[in-house]
Amino acid sequence: MSTTPDTTPAIEFRDVIKRFGDNVVLDGLSFSVAKGDRVTLIGPSGSGKTTILRLLMTLEEADGGLILIDGDPYTHEYRGQKWVEIPEKRRRAVRKRVGMVFQQFNLFPNMTVLENIIEAPMHVLGHNRKQATARAEELLEQVGMAEKRDAKTTELSGGQQQRVAIARALAMDPEILLLDEVTSALDPEIVADVLGVLRDVAENTDITMLLVTHEMQFAREVSNRVLMFDHGRIIEEAHPETMFTAPEHERTQEFLKAVLG
Amino acid sequence: MNDIWSWERAWEVLPDLLYGFRLTILATVVGTAIAAVLGLFVALARRSSVRWISVPVGVVVEFIRSTPLLVQLVFVYLALPTVPGIVVGCAVLGVHYATYMSEVYRAGIDAVPRGQWEAATALNLPRSRTWRDVVLPQAIRKTLPGLGNYAISMFKETPFLFAISIVEMFAAAQNYGANTFSYIEPLTMVGLFFLAASYPTSLLVRRMEKRLA
Numbered sequence: 465m466s467t468t469p470d471t472t473p474a475i476e477f478r479d480v481i482k483r484f485g486d487n488v489v490l491d492g493l494s495f496s497v498a499k500g501d502r503v504t505l506i507g508p509s510g511s512g513k514t515t516i517l518r519l520l521m522t523l524e525e526a527d528g529g530l531i532l533i534d535g536d537p538y539t540h541e542y543r544g545q546k547w548v549e550i551p552e553k554r555r556r557a558v559r560k561r562v563g564m565v566f567q568q569f570n571l572f573p574n575m576t577v578l579e580n581i582i583e584a585p586m587h588v589l590g591h592n593r594k595q596a597t598a599r600a601e602e603l604l605e606q607v608g609m610a611e612k613r614d615a616k617t618t619e620l621s622g623g624q625q626q627r628v629a630i631a632r633a634l635a636m637d638p639e640i641l642l643l644d645e646v647t648s649a650l651d652p653e654i655v656a657d658v659l660g661v662l663r664d665v666a667e668n669t670d671i672t673m674l675l676v677t678h679e680m681q682f683a684r685e686v687s688n689r690v691l692m693f694d695h696g697r698i699i700e701e702a703h704p705e706t707m708f709t710a711p712e713h714e715r716t717q718e719f720l721k722a723v724l725g
Numbered sequence: 726m727n728d729i730w731s732w733e734r735a736w737e738v739l740p741d742l743l744y745g746f747r748l749t750i751l752a753t754v755v756g757t758a759i760a761a762v763l764g765l766f767v768a769l770a771r772r773s774s775v776r777w778i779s780v781p782v783g784v785v786v787e788f789i790r791s792t793p794l795l796v797q798l799v800f801v802y803l804a805l806p807t808v809p810g811i812v813v814g815c816a817v818l819g820v821h822y823a824t825y826m827s828e829v830y831r832a833g834i835d836a837v838p839r840g841q842w843e844a845a846t847a848l849n850l851p852r853s854r855t856w857r858d859v860v861l862p863q864a865i866r867k868t869l870p871g872l873g874n875y876a877i878s879m880f881k882e883t884p885f886l887f888a889i890s891i892v893e894m895f896a897a898a899q900n901y902g903a904n905t906f907s908y909i910e911p912l913t914m915v916g917l918f919f920l921a922a923s924y925p926t927s928l929l930v931r932r933m934e935k936r937l938a
Binding site: 521522523552556559560562563564566568570571572573574575583584587588632633636 | 838840841843844846847848849850851852854858859862863866
């Protein structure tokens with residue numbers, strides 16, 4: 465425990481540029497997320513929200529700017545005047561602090577539920593099978609999937625798969641958890657289950673969370689900050705209560721009206 | 726010599742054919758093993774981001790695929806006179822079919838969804854571990870029927886080994902015919918042997934295709 469509070473942001477974007485062909489998705493985006501923050505990114509599709517998560521997971525490469533995780537440059541850095549890529553070995557050390565849950569779950573179908581969860585703790589964190597299994601069972605209990613421990617992932621419903629995927633991400637003890645539209649592929653009656661699991665995680669851990677979601681009620685309950693994106697820029701930023709009841713920007717008002725109905 | 730078909734001659738040639746059939750099977754099994762393993766490495770090499778690996782391998786593969794198996798067999802056999810024919814035969818069959826099987830592997834690897842790679846990255850799995858535990862197990866499952874079909878087609882091309890003096894089943898039949906001027910029985914039997922072996926195998930492969938689909 466340090467005596468002075470650590471004020472280094474968990475995540476910092478500095479003038480990040482991302483293009484897909486001629487399409488400029490992020491045009492010099494800067495923002496930061498404090499440790500333990502729960503930030504919801506909202507905005508129309510194509511506004512760059514998911515791209516931000518994908519950049520943070522190194523699934524996309526930025527075309528300019530810096531991304532810092534806990535103050536450490538992640539994918540690129542400036543050496544002298546030059547913007548250079550950071551080699552995979554150093555990226556891995558930073559990436560270890562970041563976890564992600566996907567819209568399409570992306571469980572490994574060639575493994576059982578348990579194997580999905582212990583794979584990375586064993587081969588990345590160096591845990592032995594016993595340690596990893598004990599932790600996995602704890603997490604499966606937590607997400608309500610303990611009895612499916614040895615099931616094939618293909619036998620699970622979407623909601624069950626997503627709960628396993630959440631357990632799999634948590635098994636890596638991430639400092640930052642990225643949630644990319646995690647309920648968008650689920651049947652409406654299942655959505656509540658998955659959100660319940662995430663609410664638990666939010667209440668019982670101090671993991672920094674960055675979520676892209678269309679579940680505004682959930683965003684309101686879980687997050688302490690909402691960023692409204694449009695064309696790769698943050699056009700409004702507020703506490704969820706303010707954002708959802710009294711948005712200032714005209715685009716935000718339109719967007720929320722369309723989403724909330 | 727008047728009758729078209731003689732059971733006596735059929736009986737007489739049977740041991741020769743069975744002996745030849747053993748070589749046919751040997752060449753197919755060894756050739757398939759070489760092709761299956763080498764094919765995987767070729768597929769991985771062609772995907773390599775290191776251009777001085779992917780480009781030369783690609784050139785060699787295209788060269789082998791665009792020249793006839795028979796020519797390759799005879800060429801290697803004559804170029805390496807000290808190497809026994811059966812070794813040349815198995816090796817050439819294996820390398821030739823490795824180029825086909827590499828394409829099957831490539832398709833299987835490409836069929837693994839992007840999300841699997843992304844999940845592996847998100848879990849920070851090292852590249853080699855991602856291949857070993859995530860991508861290849863899924864890809865190879867999808868390639869099994871394709872590999873099976875190439876194994877069958879290799880089996881049916883083993884008579885080319887005749888050209889490099891390996892007395893497999895077809896050569897045994899030819900020899901018998903050359904000595905007795907009776908080709909009908911031995912060649913009919915060769916055909917039936919091939920049919921008896923490859924038809925059930927292809928049924929098996931088809932079932933595998935359905936089950937893995």
